[in-house]
Amino acid sequence: MRHQPGVLIVEDEPAIAELIAVNLRHNGFQPTWAMDSATAQRELDAVLPDVILLDWMLPGESGLSLAKRWRANPRTKSVPIIMLTARGDEGDRVAGLDAGADDYIAKPFSTKELLARVRAVLRRRAPEQVGGVVSIGALSLDASTYRVSFNDQMLKLGPTEFKLLHYLMKHAERVHSRSQLLDKVWGDHVFIEERTVDVHVKRLREALGANAGQMIETVRGAGYRLTAQSALAAPSQVSV
Numbered sequence: 716m717r718h719q720p721g722v723l724i725v726e727d728e729p730a731i732a733e734l735i736a737v738n739l740r741h742n743g744f745q746p747t748w749a750m751d752s753a754t755a756q757r758e759l760d761a762v763l764p765d766v767i768l769l770d771w772m773l774p775g776e777s778g779l780s781l782a783k784r785w786r787a788n789p790r791t792k793s794v795p796i797i798m799l800t801a802r803g804d805e806g807d808r809v810a811g812l813d814a815g816a817d818d819y820i821a822k823p824f825s826t827k828e829l830l831a832r833v834r835a836v837l838r839r840r841a842p843e844q845v846g847g848v849v850s851i852g853a854l855s856l857d858a859s860t861y862r863v864s865f866n867d868q869m870l871k872l873g874p875t876e877f878k879l880l881h882y883l884m885k886h887a888e889r890v891h892s893r894s895q896l897l898d899k900v901w902g903d904h905v906f907i908e909e910r911t912v913d914v915h916v917k918r919l920r921e922a923l924g925a926n927a928g929q930m931i932e933t934v935r936g937a938g939y940r941l942t943a944q945s946a947l948a949a950p951s952q953v954s955v
């Protein structure tokens with residue numbers, strides 16, 4: 716029997732939780748519903764899901780606080796978290812990603828988009844990595860020889876662009892805020908402006924060329940992501 720990925724839905728509104736659960740079940744997932752943080756923690760202590768859908772606004776402990784806690788815990792830290800948020804605010808989205816969420820989805824959302832995001836985090840949870848080589852689709856990076864190729868064609872990248880691409884490929888499908896990228900790629904962002912990231916992303920896209928360059932998506936109000944699926948570039952915002 717095929718493994719059915721387990722999805723923990725942490726959502727206090729029964730109608731929304733039910734809608735998500737029905738759609739997940741119809742698409743081969745095994746959803747579990749927790750309506751508050753205490754129940755969610757109990758579920759998580761019992762069985763580790765493949766992905767967590769976490770509502771931001773919960774009674775008691777907030778989704779943001781739960782995300783931080785689960786990220787800090789060695790047992791739960793690598794379970795992908797997708798935040799569900801009614802907030803459209805850029806600051807809130809960035810706070811969610813900074814708390815360790817892999818992605819976020821703003822309410823109201825289409826169930827189609829939700830399923831696509833769940834599949835994306837599952838698919839790219841562990842990028843194919845052999846030795847120092849990371850491959851996403853036709854794009855391949857060898858950290859030991861400093862080589863990047865697309866469809867077996869060598870590409871020329873500057874050192875910062877190389878580092879940036881390496882990080883994005885190792886954490887593909889995740890959305891990274893500019894401040895996270897400064898932290899992880901530059902190491903210290905105290906004296907560097909966030910728009911520096913935009914400059915290097917632009918250079919990186921140019922160095923990758925028209926096709927591979929499209930794999931680096933700008934996620935409005937949130938940051939950047941490297942994706943194998945450029946079909947996800949324009950998520951629909953259809954009401955549920």
Ligand code: CA
Pocket residue numbers: 726727728770771772773
């Ligand atoms: Ca809620």
